[in-house]
Amino acid sequence: MLLAQLLDRAGTGVWAAACVLYFTFVIGLDAGQVGLLLGASGVAGIAGSPLAGHLADRFPVRSLLIGAHLLRLGTLCLMLVVTDFALLLLVVAVTHLGDRGAKTLEMLFATRVAGDRRATYQALSRSSANAGYALGAGLAAIGLAVGTRGAYQVLILADALSFLVVAALVWRTKEARGHGLVVPPAGPADATGPAAAAAPAGRGPWRDRGYLRFVLLDIPMHLDDSILGIGIPLWLVGRTEAPHELIPAFLVVNTVLVVLLQLQVSARVETARQAAGAVALYGVATFACCALLAGAGAGGVWGASAALLAAAVLATAAELVRSVSSWELAVRLAPKEARASYLGVAGMAQSVQKSAGPLLLTGVVMAAGPAGWLALGTAVAGLSLVQRRSSLRRLDRLERLERTPPVPAAFG
The missing domain is CATH 1.20.1250.20 (MFS general substrate transporter like domains)
Structure with a gap:
């Protein structure tokens, strides 16, 4: 998972460094359109975390995480061919929705697997993530120095391919027992026990x-x-x-x-x-x-x-x-x-x-x-x-x- 996170963040670092210039010089958007695009993606991202958590209560986290990576792979590939602003707005919003959902699913998966060693795993995760961002920014700097349309497209493809590799790594990671982080009740008495008192059924x-x-x-x-x-x-x-x-x-x-x-x-x-x-x-x-x-x-x-x-x-x-x-x-x-x-x-x-x-x-x-x-x-x-x-x-x-x-x- 740590290698998957490093590659994920490397791809994200490439995109973060190149997206504004790509939208400006390749797609031809003005500053107002770029601001609206990034603002809308941020708003869409807010919904990504609760949606991921809601789905993780019902489906295997690993499968959802793979799906989130493949969703980002597809939307980034669409950016190479979409030039209409309205469609681009939708594509970027869905990309960011998948991005925030993937990050939440990563931590849900890690929380279940790491157990009481959550703090140690979180530390390793932060270290690998920062190394990935730095690697991605360095790769983006090379493409930005070239500055051609083809160079920008190569950067987007590199980001998209990173999600494909990450999805494969997650698929190879052994999933702990159980679908989500839900602990099923052991018997009728549990329905009125302390855990139920902390969060009554249906309350959420x-x-x-x-x-x-x-x-x-x-x-x-x-x-x-x-x-x-x-x-x-x-x-x-x-x-x-x-x-x-x-x-x-x-x-x-x-x-x-x-x-x-x-x-x-x-x-x-x-x-x-x-x-x-x-x-x-x-x-x-x-x-x-x-x-x-x-x-x-x-x-x-x-x-x-x-x-x-x-x-x-x-x-x-x-x-x-x-x-x-x-x-x-x-x-x-x-x-x-x-x-x-x-x-x-x-x-x-x-x-x-x-x-x-x-x-x-x-x-x-x-x-x-x-x-x-x-x-x-x-x-x-x-x-x-x-x-x-x-x-x-x-x-x-x-x-x-x-x-x-x-x-x-x-x-x-």
Whole structure:
């Protein structure tokens, strides 16, 4: 699975680096059309996670994951021949829907196979994913340097073929027993036991206020992604004297630190309570990152460069913590017998952030200047404490329910 993820992310890295230029120079779209295309794909991606979770409760996860990869293979091949904007809009939206669904299914599959070693697997997954993104970006740089229509088409084909290879690797991976993450009841008494009390039959994640609160609070706990990829580069260009050549260094810093440190961070977050405590650390790291960005504009060339690099390190530190704590809490706060559908809903947090985060940063935070960064850091730090407290309370309640003996079923 780790090799499959590396190849998947390599293909995704190729597409991420080349898609805007492909739509602009090969298809001939203007900036407004490209923005609408990418915005619509982001909205479609939000539905990918809950849809994948819903299906995983009913069908084998491995089969669904293979299907998601083949769906992306087909839609990317269609992009080579589709030039009509309306059809392209549909194709890109379906591609992103499959992309988000595949990522959720990957983690559902890994959660079942890895068991209590979820944190270790998540660390290895993050390391391989970052290595894959870096590899994909490097391959895309070669094609972009050539700059011809044929070069762009080769990049898209490379991305599509990566999904075909990944589907084959998943097909060869042995699937654990059971279709999804559902734990079937052992007998009549289970229907009134602690697990049922945690998530009554037919209730589901959409009617579980406690879990929805966790998902809602988890959205700002993913802002490190937009801060690193959008906020820091744009702030460098628009508000500091740092050289533009520094921008690629942010990705290098992020990739190297994740590959080197993710396993060590995961080793310190092995339980649900440790994961809840780590959420507070996310808030501290994000606040410090935002504070450095707020002051970067007053530091001159060297001062601004040092502040921006330090901010990239802190954003990466937040990512290292979040990548472990977020998924661990999503798993542990969900009832065992309905984890697939619950984790599908939890996956929406990252998708919503990817759509709303860039708008928040560019339209609100950076428009407000240094005060905007300080406000954002303060808000995320405060919400991280709320998330920590809320998660611990739900864990306490679930533990009490597990200790409560089941009520014997009545037979007439």
